[in-house]
Amino acid sequence: MADTLRDASAAPPRLPRVDWVAAAPFVALACLLVFGAFVSPSFLSLGNLANVLTRSAFIAIIGVGATFVIASGGIDLSVGSMAAFVASVMILFMNTELGGGGVGTLALGMLLAAGVGSMCGLLNGLVTTVGRIEPFITTLGTMGIFRALTIWLANGGSIAMKSQDLRTLYRPVYFGSVGGVPLPIALILAITAVGAFVLYKTAFGRHLLAVGSSEDVARYSGIPINRVRTVAYVVQGLCVAVAVMVYVPRLGAATATTGLLWELQAITAVVVGGTALRGGVGRVWGTLCGALLLEIVGNIMVLSSFVSEYLIGAVQGTIIIVAMLVQRSLSNRNRA
């Protein structure tokens, strides 16, 4: 336990030598990049890399929130359904054209998304803490609720942005770039940096890690456990909302399949990034690495021509396990 605490809060500044545990996901990512370059000549092309990084934005941003929840000792299975629900509400609002049908409508839509996302997170948090229900069950329940609400709002079909002008105006949020850097990539970096700052440099972050590490010790230290846990879910909801703000301009619609299995991808990204599922440790930059890793594996599979389309799942699974093994062997070296 003491070991995990040290890893989480104070490892980088105190250790002069390389912190292999923290570096491991980056090493795995580098290995995968080299592998990709061998597999296909088009892999390292600027266009392809930009596509892949941009695509990973949803899972990377949601992953930041998931890192908070998991580090606090919780889990959130509802993020995929929540994303679909938030996207539906946002699009339905924007179709009313309140706020003038231009930038005003977009801004209000984003505000609404942030509000709805936070409320969904608050619901998860309150049911878990005040209702004292296992987060696995709580969020499994809300996962069904959010998904069903989405399908109900869409009548089983899709909810699309009606105004073509508004779509054109919103489109650059996914497809545009600033100084050659696609906007979603800039956003990933910003959100991850903010997430890392909050988790490592603020009292809330330290409380969160303490709660995840040992609830009893945290309670005796006077940390408001329920509040900290609940806020973690709200942060997750907010991250989902930000991901939705980038998702909606891409295809301009939400469907029953929006966000399907995102929860598993987010959790995988968090764990591959070096955060332990048992809580107490949070590696925000590692999560970003994990999200990139997942997206790149999928990309390499399509670019390569030697894997049958039926076997892709197996190869993806193998690569993720190998990446974890690389990571594990590096962290063992750290302890030695």
Place this chain on the structure above:
Amino acid sequence: MDRLLRTCAVAVLVLGATAAQAQTKTVTVAVSIPAADHGWTGGVVFQAERAKALLEARHPGLKIIVKTSPDGASQANALEDLTTQGIDALVTLPQNSDELTDPLRQVKNKGVFVTVVDRALSDPTIQDLYVAGNNPDVGRVAGEYMKGKLPSGQVVVIRGLPIVIDEERQKGFDAAIAGSGLKVLDKQFGNWSRDDAFKVMQDYLAKFPKIDAVWCQDDDMAVGVLEAIKQAKRSDVQFVVGGAGMKDMVKRVADGDAMIPVDVLYPPAMIATAMELTVANFYDQIPVRGRYIMDATLVTKANAKEFYYPDSPF
């Protein structure tokens, strides 16, 4: 005066009702279908409700119960519940043929007229009527259209999910273009999702410098494909062929969009065809037992209006 009028009105109503009762035959038809979990099933639910309204208006004694179920197990339960209510006929689109064959056999044994839609049962003797689309033809029609439009060229394929429907469509397509100048560069699964199809298309565009056309099996996926092409600003891709008959794509065909010149029909409205035929069996003494396999009609600019349902969610 007012009272007199009212009494007259009531008398007329009562008389009318008695007269109607004398000649109406009461028939109860249950419709058990999957819940709307993606675009196509959403269309099925919409079309079932639409057919219910039309049929009930036409036949005063007819009662249609539409019940949707999210998975095979709950559909089996729903079938039991519906049967105990006392039904004359059942129209069902089974979630899963293997799982639901036995529950349907039990329904049949109670003397209910059974109409199966879209997914064939492992034991075809259970059904009185089978109404389905033609999956191999969805692939064949798409393949033949592409072959006709492109004497030679490079094509990429985005498949659905690895299940029978997908396999049949793929085989039909492969057979249609065999021996032609069309070369399939790659095949990948897009999981019948527009997001996944978007990703796969982005990767195709990165991998292949020249793609002449795309076949993506399903209109939902075509949405993602078009967006990826638009983003890459590639002018080599001449057109995309989807399938099913989603309203947005049918509209594009009707409007003469060069990227979506045609669509291949696999209509969710087949549930309405099945309900119509089942009811005809009871009211109009029309023999309907047998198999009704719908064509995979090629939707072109000329006939697109026929297949456009602006109010449908799909």
